[in-house]
Amino acid sequence: MSEFKKIGVLTSGGDSPGMNAAVRAVVRSAIERGVEVYGIYKGYRGLIDNEMKKFSYRDVSGCLEKGGTILYSDRCHRFRSLEGQQQAARTCRENGIDGIVVIGGDGTFRGGVDLTAQGIPTIGIPGTIDNDITSTDYTIGFDTAVNTSISMVDRLRDTCESHARANVVEVMGRDAGDIAIEVGISCGAIAIAIKEIAFDEEAFLKKISDGVKSGKRHFIVIVSEGLGDYSEKLAKLIPEATGVETRFARLAHVVRGGAPTLRDRMLATRMGDRAVQCLLQGEANLVMCERNGEITPMDITYALKLDRMYKGKLEEGELRGYSLADISEMRHMCNEKREAMRYMYDLADRLSM
Numbered sequence: 555m556s557e558f559k560k561i562g563v564l565t566s567g568g569d570s571p572g573m574n575a576a577v578r579a580v581v582r583s584a585i586e587r588g589v590e591v592y593g594i595y596k597g598y599r600g601l602i603d604n605e606m607k608k609f610s611y612r613d614v615s616g617c618l619e620k621g622g623t624i625l626y627s628d629r630c631h632r633f634r635s636l637e638g639q640q641q642a643a644r645t646c647r648e649n650g651i652d653g654i655v656v657i658g659g660d661g662t663f664r665g666g667v668d669l670t671a672q673g674i675p676t677i678g679i680p681g682t683i684d685n686d687i688t689s690t691d692y693t694i695g696f697d698t699a700v701n702t703s704i705s706m707v708d709r710l711r712d713t714c715e716s717h718a719r720a721n722v723v724e725v726m727g728r729d730a731g732d733i734a735i736e737v738g739i740s741c742g743a744i745a746i747a748i749k750e751i752a753f754d755e756e757a758f759l760k761k762i763s764d765g766v767k768s769g770k771r772h773f774i775v776i777v778s779e780g781l782g783d784y785s786e787k788l789a790k791l792i793p794e795a796t797g798v799e800t801r802f803a804r805l806a807h808v809v810r811g812g813a814p815t816l817r818d819r820m821l822a823t824r825m826g827d828r829a830v831q832c833l834l835q836g837e838a839n840l841v842m843c844e845r846n847g848e849i850t851p852m853d854i855t856y857a858l859k860l861d862r863m864y865k866g867k868l869e870e871g872e873l874r875g876y877s878l879a880d881i882s883e884m885r886h887m888c889n890e891k892r893e894a895m896r897y898m899y900d901l902a903d904r905l906s907m
């Protein structure tokens with residue numbers, strides 16, 4: 555039996571479909587194990603301002619299939635200061651909260667490390683549509699966002715076909731091209747432009763001109779948000795260089811809402827249950843990851859370094875303290891992810907004409 559009597563759960567950063575399914579799993583798994591659960595509102599801000607409520611089984615009824623987050627979310631600047639972190643830990647102690655589950659992206663996990671350092675054991679669950687957490691194959695919300703994007707791009711393609719047009723579609727993903735790649739492949743886009751792989755503009759324009767000659771009437775181009783205003787530039791360039799009339803669409807936040815897919819509900823439920831299990835076993839500073847279909851907990855600090863390595867953000871000396879074996883494993887994981895992305899990018903390119 556765990557020594558934990560009470561735990562908290564919060565959602566932080568950009569919301570994602572499936573966060574509610576994860577909250578539900580955390581609440582019910584804890585109650586089932588004889589532990590009280592507090593829902594903390596508005597992310598880390600709610601911890602600083604003591605905005606929370608004891609949750610019963612019933613409080614999470616009917617939220618599994620809903621988008622957004624019933625706990626609300628926030629990107630809390632005050633929590634970045636030591637003072638904010640100490641206040642949050644004080645709130646936990648005053649309310650008798652022994653540990654916290656935080657659901658969100660990398661910023662949320664950095665907060666989890668800080669909270670653990672303040673003596674409140676914290677476990678993270680990756681919830682973001684971007685799929686930009688390198689330690690896990692999938693984040694909660696990615697599958698839904700991709701499926702929503704696909705259904706919208708399919709509609710755009712119908713109208714492109716009728717009018718013999720191109721449509722440049724910008725999809726979300728601040729630092730990661732994962733959404734763009736999977737939407738591009740699934741919608742048969744003529745090209746995909748992402749931050750991670752150099753875009754060959756000349757080859758792209760030739761592909762459109764060749765397509766026109768061969769009778770192709772629709773040209774869908776998927777551009778990741780991470781490339782800034784490049785999507786709009788491309789939408790101007792296509793008609794100038796090829797004569798193909800072009801429209802532009804930015805899907806933006808519309809794909810961040812809506813009912814989660816089966817995959818996201820399953821991932822959220824499995825991760826939520828496992829997070830509670832880890833916390834009650836006395837573990838802390840872990841992030842739940844899905845690797846090759848298995849829920850695999852990983853040290854958050856290690857996962858954050860891995861992420862920074864993948865994104866090329868590591869600074870001198872940041873890996874001090876890690877063994878050569880650890881570093882080589884990190885490099886291996888980064889290479890695997892890069893290779894998988896390269897493979898999908900090339901596949902999309904080979905099959906689109």
Ligand code: F6P
Binds near residue numbers: 683684779810
């Ligand atoms: O991280 C998820 C995400 O939707 C990104 O794709 C996007 O760049 C960002 O959040 C938008 O943030 P906000 O909701 O603050 O506009």
